[in-house]
Amino acid sequence: MSLEHFAIIESTLREGEQFAGANFTQEQKIELATALDDFGVEFLELSSPVSSPQNEDDVRAIVKLGLRARILTHIRCNREDALRALDTGVHGLDVVIGTSAALRRYSHGKSIDEIIDLARDVLSFVREQAPHIVLRFSTEDSFRSSEADILRVYLAIAELGVVNRLGVADTVGVAAPNQVAQIVSLLRRLTHLDVEFHGHNDSGCAIANAYAALEAGATHIDTTILGIGERNGITPLGGLIARLYMVNREMICNKYHLDRLYALDHRLAEMVGINVPFNNYITGATAFTHKAGIHTKAVLANPETYESIDPADFGLHREIKIAHRLTGWNAIKSRAEELGLSLTDNQLKQITQDIKTLADKHVIDMTDIDDLLHERAAANPELS
Ligand code: HCA
Numbered sequence: 520m521s522l523e524h525f526a527i528i529e530s531t532l533r534e535g536e537q538f539a540g541a542n543f544t545q546e547q548k549i550e551l552a553t554a555l556d557d558f559g560v561e562f563l564e565l566s567s568p569v570s571s572p573q574n575e576d577d578v579r580a581i582v583k584l585g586l587r588a589r590i591l592t593h594i595r596c597n598r599e600d601a602l603r604a605l606d607t608g609v610h611g612l613d614v615v616i617g618t619s620a621a622l623r624r625y626s627h628g629k630s631i632d633e634i635i636d637l638a639r640d641v642l643s644f645v646r647e648q649a650p651h652i653v654l655r656f657s658t659e660d661s662f663r664s665s666e667a668d669i670l671r672v673y674l675a676i677a678e679l680g681v682v683n684r685l686g687v688a689d690t691v692g693v694a695a696p697n698q699v700a701q702i703v704s705l706l707r708r709l710t711h712l713d714v715e716f717h718g719h720n721d722s723g724c725a726i727a728n729a730y731a732a733l734e735a736g737a738t739h740i741d742t743t744i745l746g747i748g749e750r751n752g753i754t755p756l757g758g759l760i761a762r763l764y765m766v767n768r769e770m771i772c773n774k775y776h777l778d779r780l781y782a783l784d785h786r787l788a789e790m791v792g793i794n795v796p797f798n799n800y801i802t803g804a805t806a807f808t809h810k811a812g813i814h815t816k817a818v819l820a821n822p823e824t825y826e827s828i829d830p831a832d833f834g835l836h837r838e839i840k841i842a843h844r845l846t847g848w849n850a851i852k853s854r855a856e857e858l859g860l861s862l863t864d865n866q867l868k869q870i871t872q873d874i875k876t877l878a879d880k881h882v883i884d885m886t887d888i889d890d891l892l893h894e895r896a897a898a899n900p901e902l903s
Pocket residue numbers: 534537593613614615657658659660686687688689690691717719749
């Protein structure tokens with residue numbers, strides 16, 4: 520398990536740019552690149568310089584920032600794209616070519632043998648041009664490609680001895696964790712190269728697949744902020760962090776500046792015109808909200824009872840909701856204490872029943888609770 524030695528390839532500025540709502544300006548890209556660097560991601564992947572003149576300028580501008588994160592750009596498997604990318608001064612190239620029957624037929628029209636010849640040519644060419652650059656080779660739509668075909672491709676490329684890393688891409692989100700683990704461990708065993716996983720979320724497995732990849736020995740995981748990307752996107756940065764926090768809290772707290780996650784998610788949402796979903800990992804509106812009486816009683820006594828993530832590790836706070844029919848008297852008691860009101864346990868139990876009856880009739884809020892508590896305390900002069 521390489522769970523402690525993995526690196527994040529943050530692709531908000533490449534895969535994320537393929538999200539329907541994304542139209543980043545250069546200022547926004549610089550803001551995101553800087554914020555992701557502050558968070559601590561190891562790599563930033565940027566759209567190919569050939570995709571538009573503005574994108575070329577953006578790559579150059581981000582390289583010039585001199586961030587701690589290494590800058591990669593994502594290119595098709597041809598010499599011209601590679602030369603244009605190298606000219607920008609990036610630290611690494613992520614080269615990709617489709618290997619599934621559908622992509623071979625409808626996209627580039629090449630056979631597996633032709634793919635191998637082309638990739639050998641392009642990758643060796645890049646290595647001659649830039650002996651020290653980080654070079655990755657990936658097959659697009661790896662999980663709908665024939666396993667025999669992609670193994671032939673990967674082994675031929677590994678044998679060349681010019682790439683640092685092989686990439687596996689679940690381009691249309693069809694893979695399940697065991698399939699990801701199988702191909703990743705096979706590649707690690709057969710090539711000893713670093714292995715990267717890029718997983719789309721069409722069937723909701725993107726985080727589990729990324730985690731399975733790491734467990735199987737993957738060294739690099741692709742993420743985007745909030746998971747944005749083509750269709751419904753890829754492994755979200757915050758979701759991967761939440762998953763890894765469960766396994767090794769200390770490692771994840773030391774490796775990244777977790778208190779920056781909330782701002783990253785919310786700023787990105789604003790830039791691409793969406794809301795952070797209520798159920799988002801860590802930064803969603805209700806991620807640390809406790810409601811049922813049974814839960815709130817235990818959380819008030821010790822938050823670990825119903826929390827696997829401590830919001831404080833992310834600079835966030837838990838919320839205890841008490842204005843509803845599922846409320847419990849321990850939570851009401853705690854609210855009375857916060858307000859400095861003295862009420863007996865019996866009175867608090869009665870107030871709780873009254874609140875439940877009220878909440879059965881209409882939606883209530885904290886003012887209703889506070890009013891009731893003040894009212895009963897005032898009628899109780901010897902205690903208040
Ligand atoms: C795409 C390409 C890609 C590339 C992934 C990679 C994918 O279809 O837009 O280079 O590892 O999902 O296959 O994002």
